[in-house]
Amino acid sequence: MGTILTNAPAEPVGTVAYATADGLLGSVWLLVAIPLVSAVVLLLLGRRADRWGHWLGVAAIGAAFVLGLTYFLQLRGLENKSVELSLWDFITVGDLRVDFGLLFDPLAAVFVLLITGVGFLIHLYAVEYMSHDAGRRRFFAYFNLFVAAMLLLVLGNNYVMLYFGWEGVGLASYLLISFWYERPSAATAGKKAFLMNRVGDAGLAIGIFIMFATLGTTQYDEVFNGVGSLTATTVLVLGLLLLLGATGKSGQFPLQAWLPDAMEGPTPVSALIHAATMVTAGVYLIARSNPIFSANSTLQLVVVSVGALTLLIGCVIGAAKDDIKRVLAWSTVSQIGYMFLGVGLGGGAYALAIIHLLAHGFFKANMFLGAGSVMHGMKDQVDIRRFGGLSKNMKITWLTFAAGWLAIIGIPPLSGYFSKEPIIASAFEREGWTAWLFGGAALLGAGLTAFYMTRLFVLTFHGPKRWTEDIEHPHESPKLMTIPLILLAIGSVVAGGLMAWNDGVASWLTPVLGEEPGGEAHGVLSHTVITILSILITILGAGLAWFLFRNGTATAPQPAGVLVTAARKNLYTDAFNEAVFEKPGIFLTRALVYLDNRGVDGLVNGLAAGIGGCSGRLRRLQTGFVRSYATSILTGALLVLAAFLAVEAGWLT
Numbered sequence: 001m002g003t004i005l006t007n008a009p010a011e012p013v014g015t016v017a018y019a020t021a022d023g024l025l026g027s028v029w030l031l032v033a034i035p036l037v038s039a040v041v042l043l044l045l046g047r048r049a050d051r052w053g054h055w056l057g058v059a060a061i062g063a064a065f066v067l068g069l070t071y072f073l074q075l076r077g078l079e080n081k082s083v084e085l086s087l088w089d090f091i092t093v094g095d096l097r098v099d100f101g102l103l104f105d106p107l108a109a110v111f112v113l114l115i116t117g118v119g120f121l122i123h124l125y126a127v128e129y130m131s132h133d134a135g136r137r138r139f140f141a142y143f144n145l146f147v148a149a150m151l152l153l154v155l156g157n158n159y160v161m162l163y164f165g166w167e168g169v170g171l172a173s174y175l176l177i178s179f180w181y182e183r184p185s186a187a188t189a190g191k192k193a194f195l196m197n198r199v200g201d202a203g204l205a206i207g208i209f210i211m212f213a214t215l216g217t218t219q220y221d222e223v224f225n226g227v228g229s230l231t232a233t234t235v236l237v238l239g240l241l242l243l244l245g246a247t248g249k250s251g252q253f254p255l256q257a258w259l260p261d262a263m264e265g266p267t268p269v270s271a272l273i274h275a276a277t278m279v280t281a282g283v284y285l286i287a288r289s290n291p292i293f294s295a296n297s298t299l300q301l302v303v304v305s306v307g308a309l310t311l312l313i314g315c316v317i318g319a320a321k322d323d324i325k326r327v328l329a330w331s332t333v334s335q336i337g338y339m340f341l342g343v344g345l346g347g348g349a350y351a352l353a354i355i356h357l358l359a360h361g362f363f364k365a366n367m368f369l370g371a372g373s374v375m376h377g378m379k380d381q382v383d384i385r386r387f388g389g390l391s392k393n394m395k396i397t398w399l400t401f402a403a404g405w406l407a408i409i410g411i412p413p414l415s416g417y418f419s420k421e422p423i424i425a426s427a428f429e430r431e432g433w434t435a436w437l438f439g440g441a442a443l444l445g446a447g448l449t450a451f452y453m454t455r456l457f458v459l460t461f462h463g464p465k466r467w468t469e470d471i472e473h474p475h476e477s478p479k480l481m482t483i484p485l486i487l488l489a490i491g492s493v494v495a496g497g498l499m500a501w502n503d504g505v506a507s508w509l510t511p512v513l514g515e516e517p518g519g520e521a522h523g524v525l526s527h528t529v530i531t532i533l534s535i536l537i538t539i540l541g542a543g544l545a546w547f548l549f550r551n552g553t554a555t556a557p558q559p560a561g562v563l564v565t566a567a568r569k570n571l572y573t574d575a576f577n578e579a580v581f582e583k584p585g586i587f588l589t590r591a592l593v594y595l596d597n598r599g600v601d602g603l604v605n606g607l608a609a610g611i612g613g614c615s616g617r618l619r620r621l622q623t624g625f626v627r628s629y630a631t632s633i634l635t636g637a638l639l640v641l642a643a644f645l646a647v648e649a650g651w652l653t
Contacts (some may be wrong), residue, residue, distance in 0.1 A: 057140030200248015207241035250282030267372030303344030312336025320567035362491030415496030450541030
């Protein structure tokens, strides 16, 4: 199917020089092909696959995971830990040569395992969750398409291949978010996600154009090797355009508004988007492009600022939401903010961001599927003010959700502690006042995360029952839903520690991302002090939430202060977008329609009306009577004769 190429070890981080190789890794293309073929089969067969199509979708992702794990183990045995598979020439126009090729290296490998591993559990869960939906076969087709596009995104060996998968992910997310398109809210949410992502995608596309215009290539190795020849301004502009694309896919400021609305899709969609696929794409893009971002300190400062601001926005808004899925959605916005903070810090923090991304994949998928289990037992209700006391009725869901809750707030020794706390420490390693600014923001975010996630956990599973009258006996979910929850809960508990143990993941990623993170912070605060502060702030936030909400809360919105009111309205970000972009766009559209109707069409229609009017009046002369025509001819002849006589007589000289 192509030629496999491996990199030589002497090249600097971020660059790749290739040589021919053989082996099992020559079939890496199957990772993309298997779920893609499954999606095509399910769509083409239509209703004939309704009875078994969902199992084909599950099997496709399971097979991809097994292959991904096999390739990962094979890659570990290679000295240089990087192979490229060149399949065919994708674009050949003038000086532009784009290869349809795949790159399987340490960074791509960990993403493949996350996408297929967590994705398989979500697919398995969805078999039961979607069992009563008439469109289950179509749902799994879109699900497989989503995974295939994300795998192409992380496996592409150049920015055009990445963009190909990038747009595939955007298409699949639109299809899945608006899966229940008969609901106006779902259709609107799908369009909102699609359009807001197009803004970011435009930035990424322009960035790719700039790469070709300045470097003559879009291949990763050639672009990274050529970064040193670019001016600081070019690197800054290129990086900002890539960042714009990343903020769109990962739901970061200022393009975060679509992500919470994506909850209108089925719960497994929310889990897949927020844990294993779409929102991780922006972090992957920046991590993959680390030679570009590391080449400009101003660019890194912008990325760090976006991450710090977004993580606080997500925390504040999440604390004011009552929809269980929207609280989790805003927590995703916040946690991705931590990842952006990490990749913006550069150096060893690149690996820390990826570790947090992997750990987040477990506990966020766990909690989203747990939310779906709660909804399953509560007749699809989502208002946490109407829950309470479910720990006794849904013990498995309660225990697994508790594992995710403790992991995300960073209680040691669960995953979140090992993945998030090092990012906070790295933020305090910056020079000057920015260490206090960004480190303080990360610490504050940890406290707020503990507060609003504990609020969610307590109101859902503890305190008095606040169920509506139609809820009599909430029940635990079937095994096909609880087994994935148990496995993800185990990952939520141990994954972070395993990845941090002996700097295993950090050292694995070193060939792609550079230096490993240091063991001791050398910033304004020591690592020990930061750890103590982080734990204390987390306990304080969780304890405050438990104290305030242990007995439940009002089941109707209560008057609140300025901050809470603003948080309930998403800090007026939607209102800002409407005022600055939507309403001026509507006004411009209406003005152009008026100009088109009264101007362009008015001119054409007016000319047509004038000609028609004249024709109508001239038509009246056509009476159809011979005597009238004879009289007209005689009159004309007399006039011509009179004119000749006048000229002869000299009257007209």
